[in-house]
Amino acid sequence: MTPTISDTENRMDERTHGRQVVDQTESGTTLEHVEDDQRTREATICVVGLGYVGLPLAVGFAQSNYQVIGYDVDETTVERLQDGEDTTGDLSDAAVQNDDISYTTNATAISDAEYVVIAVPTPIRDDDRPDLSFVESAGTTVGSKMSAGTTVILESTVYPGSTREVLVPKLEDASGMTAGEDFFVGYSPERATPGDEEHGLSDVVKVVSGQTEAVLDDVADLYESVVDAGVHRAPSIEVAEASKVVENTQRDLNIAFVNELSVALEHMDVDTQDVLDAAGTKWNFHDYQPGLVGGHCIPVDPYFLSYRSEQEGFDPELMQTGRKVNEAMPGHVADLTIKALNQCHKTLRDSRVLVLGLSYKPGVGDLRSSKVSKVVDTLNEYDIHLEGFDPIANPDAATETFDLEVQENLSFEDFDAIVLATPHDEFTQIDPEAVASELADDPALIDVSGAIDEDEAVDAGFTYRRV
Incomplete structure (x- = not known):
């Protein structure tokens, strides 16, 4: 049943919507800004998607004294979190055991939240087109x-226009409500950096946006309460995206x-x-280093921008060329x-690497x-003959992901x-000399990022190469 204006009014009487209140008019529900930090802290926040973006966000809100619902469709992830296990490796078991967070796979819990933050994956398809199916599914569920x-x-990372054109229709269709009247929408791009303790949620300026100035004010106030570095108010959702x-x-x-420079200089023996x-x-020289470009952001996001640009009739050749160069590394x-x-x-077929x-x-x-998987392939x-070792990654997962034998002990x-x-x-x-003594005669070291001193490696007897 579609909620009526009186339904909304009764609900807001039961619990104030954080720094925002609902003003019932003939045209529907509108948002007014309320300067009251304590009332915002009494709001319940539901984070949908408990991955490397969503889980730190849920923990951050809980640490700022919000009541938080962590929702995910992955039963294994939720069970591990309920058992007090940090599933990202970037927080700690103690952090996820906060009493102000409840983890669940029950979508009904979403109805208890005044704010719902969607942080689901947005990968690319095999043809390099954006895959927003997780955003669409989350929109329907929420x-x-x-x-x-x-x-x-x-x-979630999306191309400009996705919030209004993809998410909002799913929210409206599933709820029977109208955005801007019965519920409100904002966008705040994640800036999570896994493995970087210096740039956590509270340390990095947060870009925020809202469908109206009142929503923008409310969303900005919400994030300012957890982000010490402050927020940047984008003038529109599309700018933030x-x-x-x-x-x-x-x-x-x-x-x-x-990367292209390194290949060119390799041919010049420089x-x-x-x-x-x-x-x-x-x-004014900018310091960038050559290497493999993996992960969920840098090798993915240019495809989102290119896709949207092509939809509007402009072919961004430089972006596409940059992707080709990095994919060739x-x-x-x-x-x-x-x-x-x-x-x-x-002899290559007799070599062990x-x-x-x-x-x-x-x-x-x-x-x-x-x-690295493409190097292996x-x-x-x-x-x-190839073997691999990673001191952090799960060996079973590595064996499944890579087509090589994975050592459990180096x-x-x-x-x-x-x-x-x-x-x-x-x-x-590692000590190059000690390692070289365990290897076969005349060993080679291919040091992709130049992490080992070249002179020390050569002195130890390695034939040394780096990108």
Whole structure:
């Protein structure tokens, strides 16, 4: 049954909607700003999606004395959280055991929240088009359960226009209510950085937006209460949506430049890092390093921006070229490995190569979207015997994800080469001389990010290559 205005009025009498109150008029429900921090803290917030974005957000709100409902469709994730286990590896077991958070797979709990924050994945399809199916599904679920007067805030990465064009219709269809009259919508792009303790939720300025100035004020007040760094009020939802994909597209393009530079300099027999060190002495030179570009943001977000741009009739060639360059880097790393083995007079099909670091970035165990897998796939084409090791990632998950044997305990014995793909701290502290003594004669070290000192590696007897 569609809620009536009187239904909404009665509900708001029972509990005040945080810093906002509902004014019932003939045209429906409107939002007025209320400067009262204590009343906001009494609001209940439901976070939909308890991954690397949603869970820290739920914990952050709970630590700021909000009542929080953590909702996810994954029963295993919820059960682990109910047992007090941090499922992201970025928080702590103690943090997720906050008494102000309840974890559930029961969507009915959404109806108890004044604010619903949606933080579900937005991957790309095999054809590089955005996949917003999780946002659509969340919109249907939230819409079917939310109460009148609720404010829904999307945090998932999307292309400009998605909140109004994709999420809002799902919310309206499932609820029978009208956005801007019976419920309210905002957008605040996530800026989560897994494995980075210095840039957590409270430490990074939060971009916020709302469908009206009153909603923007309310959403800004909500996030200001948990983000010490403050908020930036975007003038529209579309600006906030675009800002997220632009942040990572900019990084993708800059990394693509130094990646292409590294390949060009490799052909010239000029050391890339030496060039960057020299160029970096100029005051306005930007420091970017070549390497593999994996993860859930940098290699994904440019596709969102390109997709939307193409819909409007403009083909963004530079963005697309940058993506092609970075997607080619795993092949370049594999090529460096083959050249190093040849230089060491190794027969490829008789060679044994150990890949150190399988996750997409140092300090995290997330194997999804790791470009190391493409390095492995290319080397497998040459019948090279490959093994891998990652001190953080789950060995069973790594074995399932990568087409190679994964060591549970690190052993260098009798390998012909090491590919240091992801420089976890455990690897940057290794002694090249001690490692070389365990390897086969004339070993090679392919150090993707330059984590090991080249002179020390060469002195230890390695044939050394880096991107």
